[in-house]
Amino acid sequence: xxxxxxxxxxxxxxxxxxxxxxxxxxxxxxxxxxxxxxxxxxxxxxxxxxxxxxxxxxxxxxxxxxxxxxxxxxxxxxxxxxxxxxxxxxxxxxxxxxxxxxxxxxxxxxxxxxxxxxxxxxxxxxxxxxxxxxxxxxxxxxxxxxxxxxxxxxxxxxxxxxxxxxxxxxxxxxxxxxxxxxxxxxxxxxxxxxxxxxxxxxxxxxxxxxxxxxxxxxxxxxxxxxxxxxxxxxxxxxxxxxxxxxxxxxxxxxxxxxxxxxxxxxxxxxxxxxxxxx
Amino acid sequence: xxxxxxxxxxxxxxxxxxxxxxxxxxxxxxxxxxxxxxxxxxxxxxxxxxxxxxxxxxxxxxxxxxxxxxxxxxxxxxxxxxxxxxxxxxxxxxxxxxxxxxxxxxxxxxxxxxxxxxxxxxxxxxxxxxxxxxxxxxxxxxxxxxxxxxxxxxxxxxxxxxxxxxxxxxxxxxxxxxxxxxxxxxxxxxxxxxxxxxxxxxxxxxxxxxxxxxxxxxxxxxxxxxxxxxxxxxxxxxxxxxxxxxxxxxxxxxx
Numbered sequence: 040x041x042x043x044x045x046x047x048x049x050x051x052x053x054x055x056x057x058x059x060x061x062x063x064x065x066x067x068x069x070x071x072x073x074x075x076x077x078x079x080x081x082x083x084x085x086x087x088x089x090x091x092x093x094x095x096x097x098x099x100x101x102x103x104x105x106x107x108x109x110x111x112x113x114x115x116x117x118x119x120x121x122x123x124x125x126x127x128x129x130x131x132x133x134x135x136x137x138x139x140x141x142x143x144x145x146x147x148x149x150x151x152x153x154x155x156x157x158x159x160x161x162x163x164x165x166x167x168x169x170x171x172x173x174x175x176x177x178x179x180x181x182x183x184x185x186x187x188x189x190x191x192x193x194x195x196x197x198x199x200x201x202x203x204x205x206x207x208x209x210x211x212x213x214x215x216x217x218x219x220x221x222x223x224x225x226x227x228x229x230x231x232x233x234x235x236x237x238x239x240x241x242x243x244x245x246x247x248x249x250x251x252x253x254x255x256x257x258x259x260x261x262x263x264x265x266x267x268x269x270x271x272x273x274x275x276x277x278x279x280x281x282x283x284x285x286x287x288x289x290x291x292x293x294x295x296x297x298x299x300x301x302x303x304x305x306x307x308x309x310x311x312x313x314x315x316x317x
Numbered sequence: 318x319x320x321x322x323x324x325x326x327x328x329x330x331x332x333x334x335x336x337x338x339x340x341x342x343x344x345x346x347x348x349x350x351x352x353x354x355x356x357x358x359x360x361x362x363x364x365x366x367x368x369x370x371x372x373x374x375x376x377x378x379x380x381x382x383x384x385x386x387x388x389x390x391x392x393x394x395x396x397x398x399x400x401x402x403x404x405x406x407x408x409x410x411x412x413x414x415x416x417x418x419x420x421x422x423x424x425x426x427x428x429x430x431x432x433x434x435x436x437x438x439x440x441x442x443x444x445x446x447x448x449x450x451x452x453x454x455x456x457x458x459x460x461x462x463x464x465x466x467x468x469x470x471x472x473x474x475x476x477x478x479x480x481x482x483x484x485x486x487x488x489x490x491x492x493x494x495x496x497x498x499x500x501x502x503x504x505x506x507x508x509x510x511x512x513x514x515x516x517x518x519x520x521x522x523x524x525x526x527x528x529x530x531x532x533x534x535x536x537x538x539x540x541x542x543x544x545x546x547x548x549x550x551x552x553x554x555x556x557x558x559x560x561x562x563x564x565x566x567x568x569x570x571x572x
Contacts, residue, residue: 215403222372222399223422223470233421237409315409 103287111288118273118285124292127258127269130186131300134193135254139247141194142201149202150209150235151227163203171195171257175264184265192264193257197250204249208242209235240315244308251300259293270296320386321474321506322371323347327380329366330531339531340366344380346525346534348474348506353497355509355517357564358527364510366532368476371508372397385473398472400480404463406451412462413438413447419470430469437465441499456484457492464496468503475500475507481516493520494549501544514568518560519548526567536567 085105091097092104099107115121149156174195179188212235220230262271270289277285329341340363348354356364369375370382373395382389389395398419406415416434420426438444441461451459460480467475480496481489497520500507511517517524518540526536540560542551551557 213405215401215405216407219399219401219405220422221374222397222401223419224373224395225422229422233418234407237407240409 100281101283103283107284108288108291111284120273120288120292123269123273123289124296126186127255127262127271127293128296130189130193130258130261130269131251131254131296134190134197134257135247135251135300137190138194138197138201138250138254142198142246142250143205143243145198145202146205146209147231149206150231156206156210163199167199167203172260175260178261179264185267186265188265189258189261189269192261193254196257196260197253200253201246201250204246205239205242208239208246212238237315240312244304244311247304247308248301251304252297255293255297255300319350321348321350321352321384322508323383324367325381325383327370327377327382329363329370329375330378341377342531342533344532344534346537348508351504351506352523353500353507353509353521355511355521355524356527357511357514357517357524358532359529359568360512362527362529363532364512364527365478368399368478368508368510371395371474371476372399396470396473398467398470398475400463400467400475400477402479402483404451404456404459404483406459406462406466408451411448411450412443412454415451415462416466416469419466423470425470430471433471434465434469437468440502441465455488457488457495460484460492461495461499464499468499468505473506475505477507477509477511479511480509482511482513489516490549494547496520497548514561514564515552515557516548518557518564519551524560524564526564536564538563 088102089105092099092102092107111118112120149159171192175192178191178195182188182191209231216234216238217230220234225233258269259271259274262269263275266272266275270293273289274286274293277283277289324344324346327341327344329339331338331340344367346354356367358364366375370377371384373389384395384397406412407418410418413434416438417426417431420430420434435444438447443458443462443465446454446458451462454462463480477496481493484492493516509517509520522540522542524536524538524540525534526538527533528535538560541556542554546554
C-alpha cells in the first residue's frame with residue numbers, strides 16, 4: 040500500500056501546481072528535520088556523557104561511560120553477555136506466547152458464556168489491580184526458583200490484561216454482524232471463527248503490542264527475584280558488586296531488546312493483516 | 318396459488334424488567350408464492366418482530382406459523398433469507414467470498430449452490446468485482462452483494478428489514494428498483510418491512526398496515542399494479558397517490 044502511495048505522489052509531483060509542490064516539499068523537509076533532530080539528541084547525549092566522564096566532571100565509576108560500556112560489550116566472552124541476553128529473550132518469548140494463547144482462550148470461554156463472564160467479572164477486576172510482583176515469593180515457592188518461576192511471573196503480569204482486552208473486544212463486535220450470522224442460523228463456534236475473531240484482529244495486535252512489554256517487565260522482575268541468569272540477574276549482580284558498567288550496559292541492551300521485540304510484533308501484524316486481506 | 322407462509326392468531330408478549338409488553342396481538346396473514354408483501358406501521362409497532370418470528374430468532378407466545386404448509390417447530394430448520402438495514406458485508410472478505418458466507422453458515426457449500434452464486438453474480442453484474450473488497454464498492458452495489466448472499470441459500474421467502482434506509486435517497490430509489498427486478502426475476506416471495514409508505518407501495522403486491530403497539534393488522538390492501546410496473550414507474554401512476562392517501566389516512570386515524 041505505501042508503495043503505490045509513493046508512486047502516486049511522485050507522478051503528481053511533476054504535474055501539479057507550484058503550490059502543491061511547495062506543500063509536498065515542506066512536508067518532506069519537516070519529516071527530515073525530525074529524523075535529524077532525533078539522531079542528534081542521541082549522538083549529543085553520548086558525546087556529552089563521554090566528554091564529562093573523561094574530563095572527570097562526573098565519576099565514571101558510578102555512572103559509567105560509553106567507552107566503558109563498549110568495552111563491557113566487547114568483553115562478552117568473559118561476562119557471558121550473549122548467554123544472558125538469550126535467557127531473557129527466551130523467557131520473554133515463552134511468557135508472551137503462553138500469555139497470548141491462554142489469554143485468548145479464556146477470553147473465548149468468557150465470551151461463550153456470558154454467565155461465567157458476569158461471575159468472573161469482580162475477580163478479574165481485583166486480580167488485574169493487584170501488583171503481580173507481590174506474588175514473586177509465592178511463585179518461587181510453588182514452581183521453584185528457576186526459569187519456570189520467571190516465565191510464570193511474566194505470565195501473571197500479561198495474562199489478565201489479555202483476557203480483559205480480548206473479552207471486551209469480542210463482546211463489542213458489531214452487533215449487526217452478529218445478527219446477520221444469526222439470520223443464517225450460524226452456530227456460536229461459526230460466529231466466533233468467521234466473524235468475532237477476524238473482526239478483532241486489530242484488538243489482538245494492539246493487545247500483543249502491550250503484552251510484549253509487559254512480558255519483559257515480568258521476566259526482569261522474575262530474574263531480580265530468582266537471580267540465576269538473564270539481563271535482570273546481570274543488573275542485580277552488577278549493582279551488588281558495584282560494576283556499574285555491567286548494569287548500564289545491561290539496561291541499554293534491555294532497551295534495545297524491548298524495541299526489537301516490539302518491532303517483531305509490528306512486523307508480524309503487517310504480515311498477518313496482509314495475508315488476511317489478500 | 319401455493320402458499321408460502323401463514324400466520325395464525327399470533328400473539329407475542331415480551332418480558333421486560335418494567336413488566337409485560339404486548340408486542341403483537343392476533344396477527345393473521347398469508348403470503349402466496351412469488352408475492353411481495355409490504356408491512357408498514359409506526360415505529361415500535363412490531364414490524365421487525367414479525368420478521369424475527371419468521372426467521373426463527375424468537376418464538377410466538379401463542380398462535381401458529383406455517384412455512385410451506387408445515388408448522389414451524391424447529392426454528393433452526395427454517396430456510397429464510399433475512400436482509401438487514403446495513404449490508405453487513407465482512408470487510409476482510411472479497412465480494413465472492415462474502416456471497417458464500419451464508420452457505421458456510423448453513424452448511425451448504427456444495428457445487429450446485431456455488432454455481433448458483435456464480436450465476437447470480439454474473440446475472441447481476443458483479444462478476445467483474447468478485448475479487449474486490451466491500452470498501453471498493455458503492456452503497457448500492459454492496460446492498461446487491463448482500464442480496465446475493467441471502468439468495469445464495471435459496472430461501473423459501475425473503476425478509477427485508479428496512480433494507481434500504483441506510484442509503485441516500487437517490488441511491489435508495491435505484492436500489493429498490495434493482496431489488497424489485499431481482500426478486501421478480503428469481504420469482505421470490507418477500508416481506509418488506511418499512512416505515513416509508515411510498516417505498517412499501519412502490520414494491521409490494523399487497524400492503525399490510527399495522528397499528529401501534531401491541532401491533533395488529535389494521536389494513537390488508539391488495540395493490541392493483543401490473544407486474545411489469547417497477548417501483549420507479551409505479552411512482553408516476555395515478556393509483557400510487559390514491560393508495561398513498563388511503564394508507565396515510567389510516568396512519569392519521571391511529572394518532
